[in-house]
Amino acid sequence: MRWQELFDDLESQAEAEDRWREEEEVAELGEAERGRILLADRLRGCVGHRLVVGVDGGSHTGTVIEATRSWCVLRTDVRDVLVPSGAIRWVDGAGRTAPDPGAAESRLSLAHVLRRLASQEVPVRVVVAGRTVVGRVEAVGLDHLEVAQDDGTTIAVPFPAVTSVAL
Numbered sequence: 001m002r003w004q005e006l007f008d009d010l011e012s013q014a015e016a017e018d019r020w021r022e023e024e025e026v027a028e029l030g031e032a033e034r035g036r037i038l039l040a041d042r043l044r045g046c047v048g049h050r051l052v053v054g055v056d057g058g059s060h061t062g063t064v065i066e067a068t069r070s071w072c073v074l075r076t077d078v079r080d081v082l083v084p085s086g087a088i089r090w091v092d093g094a095g096r097t098a099p100d101p102g103a104a105e106s107r108l109s110l111a112h113v114l115r116r117l118a119s120q121e122v123p124v125r126v127v128v129a130g131r132t133v134v135g136r137v138e139a140v141g142l143d144h145l146e147v148a149q150d151d152g153t154t155i156a157v158p159f160p161a162v163t164s165v166a167l
Contacts, residue, residue, distance in 0.1 A: 037098045038069060038085075038098075039085070039088065039091065039094070040067065040068070040069040040070070040072070040085040041069065041098035041099075042091075042094045042095060042096065042097070042098050043064060043067040043072045043085075043091070043094060044067040044068070044069075044072075044098065044099055045094075045095045045096075045097035045098050045099055046064045046067065046093070046094055046095050047064050047065065047066065047067060048063065048064065048065075049063065049064055049093065049095065050062065050063045050064075050093065051064065051074075051091060051092060051093030051094060052091070052092040052093060053072070053074060053083050053088055053090075053091055054088070054089045054090035054091070054092075055083060055087050055088060055089055055127075055163045055164060056087070056089060056129060056163055057127075057129070057130070057163065060074050060076055060081050060083060060164065061074075061076060061077075062074030062075050062076035062077070062081065063075045065080065068108050068109075069085060070084065070085055070108065070109045070110050071083060071084050071085055071110050071113065072085070072088075079125075079166045079167055080166065080167050081164050081165070081166045082110075082113060082164060082165040082166070083163070083164050084110050084159065084162055084163075084164075086159075086160060087162060087163045087164065110159055110162070111140050111142075111159070113165075114137050114140045114145050114165070115137075115140045117136075117137045117165075118136070118137040118138060118139060118140055118145075121136050122136065122137070122167060123135070123136055123167070124136065124137055124147070124165055124166065124167060125165070125166040125167075126145070126147055126157060126162060126164075126165050127162070127163040127164045127165075127166070128157055128161045128162060128163060129161060129163070133147045133149065133155050133157065134149065134150065135147045135148045135149040135150060135155075136148050138154060143158055143159055144156050144157055144158045144159060145157055145159070145162075
């Protein structure tokens with residue numbers, strides 16, 4: 001073996017090891033990045049796409065028309081349905097991309113949307129565990145909403161109990 005062959009071989013091994021380390025770093029960075037992505041962030045990347053969102057007691061199939069970290073809205077065959085992020089149990093068809101939220105979008109909580117529905121007196125169908133409450137959002141508190149039903153009674157529903165709100 002000549003010196004040059006030995007040096008070439010050592011250099012080749014060193015370059016291969018450098019490439020391997022770089023590939024490992026890239027893979028680790030990718031895994032770390034995925035580890036910081038919320039499912040709600042992935043749903044924001046699905047706007048315009050059809051998917052199925054599972055909730056307690058069922059699922060909603062539709063096209064994502066809006067999504068924030070707090071909720072997403074699906075256009076189903078029957079109506080538009082808002083699903084709070086905390087009510088989502090599984091998603092079929094979610095993409096892997098997660099666009100950065102806009103400043104305004106990150107502030108649009110479930111309470112903001114419900115307050116707007118209350119001010120517009122829009123008829124709603126609020127689904128909670130084992131029950132659908134039909135009426136109008138009358139008031140929104142810090143952790144709950146009140147739905148005025150057509151029979152004159154009012155139901156208070158804690159936000160975590162809301163499975164979906166349909167128009």
